[in-house]
Amino acid sequence: MHRLITLCSAVSLLVGGSQAIAQQPDFSDTQIETTKLSDTVYMLIGAGGNIGLSIGADGAYIIDDQFAPLSDKIRAAIADISDQPIRFVINTHWHSDHTGGNEVFGEAGSVIIAHDNVHRRMSTDQVIQAFDAQVPASPKAALPVITFNDQLSLHLNDEPVTAYHQRNAHTDGDSIIHFPDSNVIHMGDTFFNTGYPFIDTSSGGNINGVIAANAFALTLADDNTRIIPGHGPLAGKADQEAYVHMLIQVRSLVKALVDEGKSLEETIAAKPTAELDEKWGGGFIKPDAIVTFAYQSLTQ
Numbered sequence: 001m002h003r004l005i006t007l008c009s010a011v012s013l014l015v016g017g018s019q020a021i022a023q024q025p026d027f028s029d030t031q032i033e034t035t036k037l038s039d040t041v042y043m044l045i046g047a048g049g050n051i052g053l054s055i056g057a058d059g060a061y062i063i064d065d066q067f068a069p070l071s072d073k074i075r076a077a078i079a080d081i082s083d084q085p086i087r088f089v090i091n092t093h094w095h096s097d098h099t100g101g102n103e104v105f106g107e108a109g110s111v112i113i114a115h116d117n118v119h120r121r122m123s124t125d126q127v128i129q130a131f132d133a134q135v136p137a138s139p140k141a142a143l144p145v146i147t148f149n150d151q152l153s154l155h156l157n158d159e160p161v162t163a164y165h166q167r168n169a170h171t172d173g174d175s176i177i178h179f180p181d182s183n184v185i186h187m188g189d190t191f192f193n194t195g196y197p198f199i200d201t202s203s204g205g206n207i208n209g210v211i212a213a214n215a216f217a218l219t220l221a222d223d224n225t226r227i228i229p230g231h232g233p234l235a236g237k238a239d240q241e242a243y244v245h246m247l248i249q250v251r252s253l254v255k256a257l258v259d260e261g262k263s264l265e266e267t268i269a270a271k272p273t274a275e276l277d278e279k280w281g282g283g284f285i286k287p288d289a290i291v292t293f294a295y296q297s298l299t300q
């Protein structure tokens with residue numbers, strides 16, 4: 001029997017839990033909060049990854065779908081805006097706090113779209129090393145039906161929206177989604193607006209790719225761009241610039257120790273990010289964890 005490990009519950013392990021196996025969290029009190037970002041684009045916050053939503057004359061589609069038990073609440077929040085069917089779900093990456101609703105939406109007729117590596121990882125058993133979490137393969141209805149290797153555009157609701165794959169960033173299957181007319185970018189988990197980010201090095205993630213993804217997004221952004229992070233509140237260009245600057249500092253601080261031949265344990269013990277920790281280390285990824293992700297990125 002598989003007991004489902006969600007990323008959300010797994011994350012609690014890093015924060016101080018000791019159980020390697022955790023139950024699906026209770027979402028009964030979770031509310032879906034909707035923010036309008038343009039005439040057609042919205043952001044939905046509930047539990048798990050932030051959702052992007054496009055609604056217009058051609059129908060509705062969403063970016064990510066959080067956890068399965070929230071599907072009815074997500075659908076109700078969308079129904080408050082429009083009675084259009086949800087035609088497509090684009091997954092920014094494979095983690096279950098972003099794809100947990102796939103099975104429900106897929107069975108209801110939504111076509112699921114993602115990078116090739118999202119399909120590859122969701123269709124096989126996975127291990128998220130940082131949380132010692134085993135994630136079983138997803139049922140067929142949850143898997144992406146359309147996959148792409150580089151970029152893909154949707155021409156709906158009078159706006160050409162493009163998903164751009166970001167190589168080896170938070171995972172090896174990340175996409176960021178650009179709404180050029182609405183001036184919105186959904187970053188998936190290449191951007192945590194909560195402090196230091198989780199970088200899933202066991203799924204092909206790498207700090208270099210996270211930096212590159214955010215640098216690329218900044219080339220699409222201006223001072224009015226609304227940036228949807230994978231987690232945390234809506235952001236703007238200045239927030240993203242500060243985030244990239246921090247990641248570049250972390251990388252160079254850890255690289256100096258890697259270049260001296262230090263082990264991972266010695267690098268963690270040296271507390272190379274000490275100056276940054278007060279501002280960035282208060283989220284669910286602690287200083288030791290970001291140092292570990294950077295070290296693995298630079299040595300794997």
Ligand SMILES: [Zn+2]
Pocket residue numbers: 093095098170189
């Ligand atoms: Zn993730």
